[in-house]
Amino acid sequence: LFVLNKLIEMYGKVGSLHHARLVFDCLTQRDFYSWAFMLSACCRNDRLDEARLVFDTMPERSLQSWNALLAAFAQAGHLDEAKLLFERMPYRDMAACNSMVTAYAKSGHIQEARKIFDEMPMRNLLSWTALLSGYMQSGQTLQGEVLFQKMPVWDLVCWTVMLSACDGGWSLREAKKSFDAFPERDLVAWTALLTAYARNGQLAEAKRIFDEMPQWSMVSSTALLAACVQAGKYDEAREIFASMPHLNVVTVTAMFAVYGHCGDLESLKQAFEAMPQRDLVSWNAVLAAYAHSGYLEEAKHTFDQMPEHNLVSHNTLLATYANHGHHKNALIAFAAMPCRDLMSWNAMLSAYAQSGELDRAVNLFQSMPQR
RNA sequence: GGUAUCGGAAGCUGAAC
Numbered sequence: 001l002f003v004l005n006k007l008i009e010m011y012g013k014v015g016s017l018h019h020a021r022l023v024f025d026c027l028t029q030r031d032f033y034s035w036a037f038m039l040s041a042c043c044r045n046d047r048l049d050e051a052r053l054v055f056d057t058m059p060e061r062s063l064q065s066w067n068a069l070l071a072a073f074a075q076a077g078h079l080d081e082a083k084l085l086f087e088r089m090p091y092r093d094m095a096a097c098n099s100m101v102t103a104y105a106k107s108g109h110i111q112e113a114r115k116i117f118d119e120m121p122m123r124n125l126l127s128w129t130a131l132l133s134g135y136m137q138s139g140q141t142l143q144g145e146v147l148f149q150k151m152p153v154w155d156l157v158c159w160t161v162m163l164s165a166c167d168g169g170w171s172l173r174e175a176k177k178s179f180d181a182f183p184e185r186d187l188v189a190w191t192a193l194l195t196a197y198a199r200n201g202q203l204a205e206a207k208r209i210f211d212e213m214p215q216w217s218m219v220s221s222t223a224l225l226a227a228c229v230q231a232g233k234y235d236e237a238r239e240i241f242a243s244m245p246h247l248n249v250v251t252v253t254a255m256f257a258v259y260g261h262c263g264d265l266e267s268l269k270q271a272f273e274a275m276p277q278r279d280l281v282s283w284n285a286v287l288a289a290y291a292h293s294g295y296l297e298e299a300k301h302t303f304d305q306m307p308e309h310n311l312v313s314h315n316t317l318l319a320t321y322a323n324h325g326h327h328k329n330a331l332i333a334f335a336a337m338p339c340r341d342l343m344s345w346n347a348m349l350s351a352y353a354q355s356g357e358l359d360r361a362v363n364l365f366q367s368m369p370q371r
Numbered sequence: 372g373g374u375a376u377c378g379g380a381a382g383c384u385g386a387a388c
Contacts, residue, residue: 002372009375036375043376067376074377095377102378129378160379191380223381253382284383291384315384323386343385350385 005033012041017050032060039065043072048081067095074103098126105134110143125151129158136165156182156189164192172200187213191220198227218244222251234258249275253282260289265298284312291320315343322351327360342370 004023011020020041027034035058042051055061055069066089073082082103089096097120104113117123117131128151135144148154148162159182163175179185179193190213197206206227213220221244228237237258244251252271259268272278272286283306290299303309303317314337321330330351337344345368352361 005372009372012375033372033375040375062375064376069376071377093377098377100377105378124377126378131378133378155379157379162379164380186380188380193380195381217381219381221381226381229382248382250382256383279382281383286383288383292386310383312384317384319384341385346385 001027001029001031001034005031005037008034008041009037012037012044015045017041017045017047032062035059036062036065040068043068046072046076048072048076048078063089063091063093063096066090067093067099070096071099071102074099074106077103077106079103079107079109094120094122094124094127098124098130101127101130101134105130105137108138110134110138110140125153125155125158128152129161132158133161136161141165156185160189160192163189163196166196172196172202187215187217187220190214191217191223194220194223194227198223198230201231203227203231203233218246218248218251222248222254225251226254229254229257232261234262249277249279249282253285256282256285256289257292260292263293265293265295280306280308280310280313283307284310284316287313288316291316291323294324296320296324296326311337311339311341311344314338315341315347318344318351319347322347322354325351325354327351327355327357 004027007023008020011017011023020038024030024034024038035054039051039054039058042054051069051072055065058065066085070082070085070089073085082100086092086096086100097116100116101113104110104116113131113134117127120127128147132144132147132151135141135147144162144165148158151158159178166175175196176193179189182189190209194206194209197209206224210220210224221240225237225240228234228240237255241251241255252275255271256268259265259271268286268289275282283302287299287302287306290302299317299320303313306313314333318330318333318337321327321333330348334344334348345364349361349364352358352364
C-alpha cells in the first residue's frame with residue numbers, strides 16, 4: 001500500500017491525474033495517505049470539483065487536507081468557496097491564513113486581504129509576499145512599494161513580484177543589479193526579467209536574457225515569442241513558434257495576434273480549429289484578431305459563438321465597431337454590457353466622435369460615472 | 372510517510388494625433 005500511495009503521489013506531481021486516479025480506483029484498501037495524495041493530485045492539477053469530491057468523501061481529514069483544498073480555491077480565485085471553507089475549518093494556522101490572503105488578493109479584494117493579514121498573530125515571508133502580490137497585481141503599486149519597504153526580509157520571490165508589476169516605476173537597471181546579486185536564480189525569475197525588458201520595448205535585451213538563461217521551458221519560450229509579437233517582429237515570432245517542440249493554449253493564443261496583424265486568416269482559422277483546448281482568453285484573442293484585420297462579421301460571429309463573455313470580450317467587440325465608425329452597432333454592444341469600465345466608455349465616445357455624432361458624444365460624456 | 376498544505380513568471384480589449 002505504501003508503494004501504491006507513493007505512485008499516486010508521483011503521478012499527481014507530474015501532472016497525470018488520470019493515472020493517479022487509475023491507481024487510486026484500483027486500491028482495495030485505502031489509508032489516510034491514499035486519500036491525502038489523491039486530494040493533492042486533484043488540487044495540483046486544478047480539478048477543483050474532483051478535489052472537493054475527494055475531500056467530502058475522505059474518512060478523515062487533517063489540517064493539511066483542509067489547507068490543500070483551501071489553497072486550490074485561493075489560487076483559482078474562487079473566493080466564495082475559499083471563504084466558506086475557511087470559516088468551517090476546525091483550526092486555522094498560518095498557512096490557512098496565507099491562503100486566505102491570496103484568495104482575497106487574487107480577486108481584487110485588497111482591503112479584506114489586508115484585514116486578514118493585520119489580524120494574523122504571526123506572519124512569515126509568504127504572508128507578506130501574498131499581500132504584496134495583491135497590491136501589485138491590482139495596480140496599487142504605491143501601496144505595494146510601501147509594503148515592500150516594510151518587509152522584514154526580501155527573497156527572490158518577492159523581488160519577482162515587484163519586477164513583474166513594474167512598468168517604469170522600478171528602474172530596470174536597478175532590478176537587474178539585484179537580480180545579479182541573488183545567488184540562485186530560478187526559471188521564474190529569469191522569465192519575469194525577460195518579460196520586463198520586453199514590456200519596456202527592449203527586445204534586444206530580452207533576447208539576451210533568453211540566451212543567458214541556464215535552461216528553457218515552454219513558458220520562457222512563449223515569453224520570448226510574446227516579446228517579438230509586442231515589438232511587431234512577426235516573422236521572428238513565427239520562427240520561434242515553428243521551432244517549439246510542444247505547444248499549449250497560451251503559446252497558440254499568443255500567435256493569434258500575429259495572424260491578426262498580418263491578415264493571415266487561413267493560419268488563424270487553422271490554428272484555432274486545431275486547438276485541443278480553448279479558454280476565454282483564447283476566444284478573446286481570436287475575436288481581436290478578426291477585429292484587427294477588419295473582418296467585422298467574423299468578429300461578431302466569433303463573439304456569438306463564445307461559450308462565455310467577460311469585460312474584455314465586450315470591450316473588444318465594442319472597440320471593433322467604434323474603430324470602424326459603426327456607432328449604432330457600437331451602441332447595441334455597449335447597451336448589452338453587464339458592466340463597463342473606463343475603456344468601454346472611451347470606446348463608445350470615440351464611436352460617436354468618429355461618426356460626427358457630437359451631440360450624442362457630449363450627452364454620453366455627461367452621463368459618465370467618472371471622467 | 373523523510374517537501375501531503377501557503378507567496379512569484381508567458382497569451383486577450385484602450386494604435387497614432
